[in-house]
Amino acid sequence: MGGLEAGPVEQSEHDYAPWEKRVDAIMRLLTGKQYEVITVDELRRGIEDLGPGVYDELSYYERWISSITNILIEKGVISVDELGRRMEDVCARREEAGI
Amino acid sequence: MSDSHIHGDDKWSHSHPKQPDIEDGPLTDYMVMTEAVGDLLIEKGVFSAGDLRAMIESIDTKSPTDGGRVIARAWLDQEFKVRFMEDVNAAAEELGIDAGTIPIRAVENTSEVHNVIVCTLCSCYPRMLLGLPPDWYKARAYRSRVVRDPRGVLREFGTEISSDVEIRVHDSTADLRYMVLPMRPDGTEGMGEGELAAIVNRDSMIGVTTVRKP
Structure with missing residues (x-):
């Protein structure tokens, strides 16, 4: 990306949302010396695998959690099925709580 | 986790709702x-x-307050500054600040050289001393352009670097982070360490701005 043409630097900032901090924390734990489930290089490769189109559509932490999830599935740490079921559970829990 | 907290710059301070995962917008x-x-x-x-x-x-x-404390000490204490330039992580430790295990290298601004940091590959940043990076640091425009036209990018931040000053751009990696030791502004001779630390803003430690006398 270094050296490519791009527009002016957009200086507005947003505060980190709690879910974004959660992604950040998950990543740090997974790459931490204590666990070493994923390396930073794998995370980056996973982000590059998303392809240029998706890269620009997703926000920063959307790219991260996509990459983390893909790598965890690739490594067999979690399966697609259990992730799908769990995501449904999370949604159901939210609806119950009226959110 | 506490329900509310302050993030570095007061401009961004706010309270979070009690349930940590509930956002204001729709659930994505x-x-x-x-x-x-x-x-x-x-x-x-x-x-x-x-x-x-x-x-x-x-x-x-983690917030830029920690970085500011280290910079202020380096301005005031020449021996500390030498240690800081040699090993930022160990120097921060002296002040009771955990700078983590990834090495951070300090690059010093002088009247001849102005330094600026970037991560062209992703978003590596001395977060243990500066907190989470600002959005623009992680964005395409900054990462692609600062290596090619640093003066132009700095101008967008309101920073005019004289043409006789060399600009060095440092590309961070996952294994080595940089932080800028800004120049101490003239007219701050009477200020104490705490006062100095307070005027060292985040962007000056990235190198897109300079520290100004309050």
Whole structure:
């Protein structure tokens, strides 16, 4: 990306949302010396695998959690099925709580 | 985790709702995925719920205030500055600041050289001393352009670097982070360490601005 043409630097900032901090924390734990489930290089490769189109559509932490999830599935740490079921559970829990 | 906290710059301070994962906007698939992945990893014993909570808290406690303290000390104490230039992480430790295990290298601004940091590959940043990076640091425009036209990018931040000053751009990696030791502004001779630390803003330690006398 270094050296490519791009527009002016957009200086507005947003505060980190709690879910974004959660992604950040998950990543740090997974790459931490204590666990070493994923390396930073794998995370980056996973982000590059998303392809240029998706890269620009997703926000920063959307790219991260996509990459983390893909790598965890690739490594067999979690399966697609259990992730799908769990995501449904999370949604159901939210609806119950009226959110 | 506390329900409210201050993030570095007061401009951004606010309270979070009591339930940490509830956002103001609609729930997106990515938020759901984040919660699901976190829960699964905890269930599988990859890490514990306590580990995750502690990590989020640790992220929340890091801010440019820590970086500012280290810079102020380096301005005031020549021997400390030598140690700081040799080993930022160890120097921060002297002030009771945990700078983590990834080495941070300080680059010093002088009347001849102005330094600026970037991560062209992703978003590597001395977050243990500066907190989470600002959005623009992670964005395409900054990362692609600062290596090619640093003067132009700095101008967008309101920073005019004289043409006789060399600009050095440092590209961070996952294994080595940089931070800028800004120049101490003239007219701050009477200021104490705490006052000096307070005028060292985040962007000056990235190198897109300079520190100004208040």
